[in-house]
Amino acid sequence: ALDGVRAISCIWVCSFHALFLAQMSAPKLLQGVQNQWWPISVPSDGDAGVDFFLLLSGYLIGIGVLGEVARSGSFGWVSFFVRRMFRILPVFWLAIAVAVAAQGSEACEGVWRKKLLLIENFTVSPDEGVLCVPMSWSVALEMQLYLLTPPLILFADRIGKACEWPPTRVVMALCAFLCVACCGARLAALPDVVAPNGSFWWYTETQYRCAPYFAGVAVAALLSEQGASSGLPDSVAASVSPTAAVLHGVLTALAWAVLAFVMYFGSSGPLVGVESPMQLYPFGFQAAQLQFVLGRPLVGAAASYLLWKILAGHSPQLQAVLAAPLWRPFARLSYSAYLMQVLGFALSFWLLAPFGSAGSPVAQVASAFSQTSKVLLLYAWVVLYILFAFAVAVPSYACIEHPGTALGRKLALTAVRRSAEGHGELAKPLV
Numbered sequence: 063a064l065d066g067v068r069a070i071s072c073i074w075v076c077s078f079h080a081l082f083l084a085q086m087s088a089p090k091l092l093q094g095v096q097n098q099w100w101p102i103s104v105p106s107d108g109d110a111g112v113d114f115f116l117l118l119s120g121y122l123i124g125i126g127v128l129g130e131v132a133r134s135g136s137f138g139w140v141s142f143f144v145r146r147m148f149r150i151l152p153v154f155w156l157a158i159a160v161a162v163a164a165q166g167s168e169a170c171e172g173v174w175r176k177k178l179l180l181i182e183n184f185t186v187s188p189d190e191g192v193l194c195v196p197m198s199w200s201v202a203l204e205m206q207l208y209l210l211t212p213p214l215i216l217f218a219d220r221i222g223k224a225c226e227w228p229p230t231r232v233v234m235a236l237c238a239f240l241c242v243a244c245c246g247a248r249l250a251a252l253p254d255v256v257a258p259n260g261s262f263w264w265y266t267e268t269q270y271r272c273a274p275y276f277a278g279v280a281v282a283a284l285l286s287e288q289g290a291s292s293g294l295p296d297s298v299a300a301s302v303s304p305t306a307a308v309l310h311g312v313l314t315a316l317a318w319a320v321l322a323f324v325m326y327f328g329s330s331g332p333l334v335g336v337e338s339p340m341q342l343y344p345f346g347f348q349a350a351q352l353q354f355v356l357g358r359p360l361v362g363a364a365a366s367y368l369l370w371k372i373l374a375g376h377s378p379q380l381q382a383v384l385a386a387p388l389w390r391p392f393a394r395l396s397y398s399a400y401l402m403q404v405l406g407f408a409l410s411f412w413l414l415a416p417f418g419s420a421g422s423p424v425a426q427v428a429s430a431f432s433q434t435s436k437v438l439l440l441y442a443w444v445v446l447y448i449l450f451a452f453a454v455a456v457p458s459y460a461c462i463e464h465p466g467t468a469l470g471r472k473l474a475l476t477a478v479r480r481s482a483e484g485h486g487e488l489a490k491p492l493v
Contacts, residue, residue, distance in 0.1 A: 063372045063373070063380075063381045063384040063385045064118060064121075064122075064384075064393075065384070065385070065389045065390050065392075065393035065394075066383065066384025066385060066386065066389040066393070067114060067117075067118055067369070067384055068115070068118055068389075068392075068393040068396050069389040069390075069392035069393040069396060070111075070114075070384075070389070071111040071112075071114040071115050071118070071396070072111065072115075072392065072393075072395075072396035072399055072400055073111075073392065073448055074105070074108040074110070074111035074114075075108045075109070075111035075112060075115075075197075075400065076108070076399065076400075076403065076444075076447060076448045076451050077105035077108045077444045077447075077448060078105060078106060078107065078108025078109055078111070079108070079197070079403055079406075079407075079447070080105070080406075080410075080443060080444040080447035080448065081102060081105055081106050081108075081440065081444060082106075083406075083407065083410040083411070083414065083447075084410075084414060084417075084440060084443055087410065087411060087414035087415060087417060087418045088414060088417035088418040088425070088428075089418070090418075090420075091417055091418070091425060091428055091429055091436070092436065092440070094433055094436070095433060095436050095437055095440065096339065097339070097341075097342070098433060099339060099342045100326075101433075101437040102437065102440060103325065103326045103327075104325050104326070105441075105444055106328075107324065107325055107326070107327070107328040107329070109328065109329060109330075110324050110325070110328065110329045110361060112200050112271075113271075113274040113329055113358055113361045113362060113365070114274070114365060115200070115204075116203075116204065116207070116271065116272075116274040116275040116278065116362075117274040117275065117277055117278040117281075117362060117365050117366055117369065118278060119204055119207070119208070119275060119278065120207070120211075120274065120275035120276060120277065120278025120279040120280075120281075120282070121278035121279070121281050121282050121369065122278075122282075123207075123208055123211050123279070123282075124211060124215070124233075124278060124279035124280075124281075124282030124283065125282040125285065125286065127142075127211055127212050127215045128215055128230065128233070128282055128283060128286045129286070131215055131216060131219050131229075132229075132286070135219075137212050137215075137216055138474075138477070138478055139212070140474075140477045141474035141475075141477045141478050142212065142474075144470055144473050144474045144477060145470045145471060145474045146205065146208055146470075147470065148466045148467060148469055148470025148471075148473070149466070149467050149470055150201060150204075150205060151466075152462045152463060152466035153397060153398050153401050153402075153458055153462055153463045153466070154177075154195075154198060154201055154401060156401075156402075156458060156462050157195045157198065157401040157402060157404045158170060158174065158177060158194065158195055158198075160402065160404050160405055161194045161195050161404045161408070162194075164404070164405060164408040165194075165408055169194045170194035170195075173194055174194065177194070177195065177198055177202070180201065180202040180205045180206070181202055182198065182199050182202050183199040183200070183202045183203045183206075183266040183267055183268065183271075184266075184267055184268075194404075195401065195404045196404075196407070197400060197401065197403060197404075198401065199266045200266070201401070203266065203268055203271055204275075206268050207268065207272060207275045211279060214233070214236060214279070215229075215233055215279075217236075218230075218232035218233040218236055219232075228287060230283040230284070230286050230287040231283075231287065233279065233280070233283040234280045234283045234284060237276040237277065237279050237280035237283070238280065240272065240273075240276045241272075241273045241276055241277060241359050241362065241363070242359075243269075244269060244270065244271075244272050244273040244276075244358070244359055245273070245355055245356060245359050247269040247270055248270055248354060248355045248356075248358070248359075249355045251270065252351055252354060252355060255333050255354060265330060270358070271358065273358055273359035273361075273362040273363075274358060274359075274361060274362030274365065274366070275362075276362070277359075277362035277363055277365070277366035278362075278366060278369070280366065281366045281369055281370045281373070284370060285370065285373055285374065288374065310371070310376065313367055314367075314368070314371070314377075316364070317363075317364035317365070317367045317368050318364075318368075320360050320361065320363075320364035321361070321364055321365065321368075324357070324361055327343065327353065328357070329357045329358045329361050330353065330354050330357050330358060331343065331350045331353035331354050331357055332350050333350050333351065333353075333354045368380070372384065392452065394459065395452050395455040395456065395459050396455075397459075397463060398454075398455035398456075398458035398459045398462075398463050399451045399452045399454070399455035400451075401458075402451065402454045402455050402458050403451050405454055406447055406450055406451050406454070409450075410447070414443075
């Protein structure tokens, strides 16, 4: 089921980028479609796919760290760091090299140091690095959250043992606190977000995006306490009382309502200027401010509840859909497809340029299209962009990502064995 979530998230993000590139290249041509909004609302709000990626990362990293700490009472930092570096950096460096090769060294001038240090999400600017793997800010964000997770769980383990509380419940309490702190950070940022023109670019910093990740860590802690895992058989589902069944039904309906709202209006709403337009937002300016503060944390809460239901065996129908073999190749290629969009960005500006030129015959023909024809043209472009992203991802995955991940696991296993030999015992590595 995790493959389905990962694949859908990547496809959704790619659709958002495809429409974003089209709107940048031909704003006048697509203004009518943008003002109408509803035909393109779902792909335009694909930024929420990053929230789903963060949720999955939080769950996977959390379940791994929790298992290692529970088994050994300690944590292997070297093996963890090696695995993460070899999983993330090879394709990341490849994407930067492709950006330089496709657009020249000036594309990454002034930003490559921030990218290599994985801190660019704190310094994102629309005037910097637009052509140098612009989506890589989320890689920096995830790496920062990865490195925060082991100390969080080790701290919770110590507190739990000292106070004779279950460490998993301490983890869940800390994650809840961090999600509330994320809301507080977004509230504090609200005066700066409300720009005079109603748009805002700065939505990449860790404190404003971390809630879905820690919601995923909380799911890992809950499943660890319940003795569940991502490998739970489909036929296994915990029996629930009628009262609990009603409660689950209400929570499920609320979770889907939140996600449906996000699919139309975006996680952060119209204030950031890259999701739903303010002029078509029907709930007023104060509601838009409230959505900015609570939107992403609520997405994390809603999606994490549905993820828990799937992994705990309470939602076999949804699990069957997300576990369909169709999603598996897209899931495996998702990271490479996400970063190798840098080549799609470079080609898009060239391919879409005729649509944005007022004197171009292509633009003149397209301007005569009906709104329905323009929408269909946009969706055709989105499909082509997604197919190209995954096609480019195949050699990246086969030649760089998969060998790099395998090498990282091998080096991590070697580090664990050497450490165990130094202590006179061989511990099972977390892979």
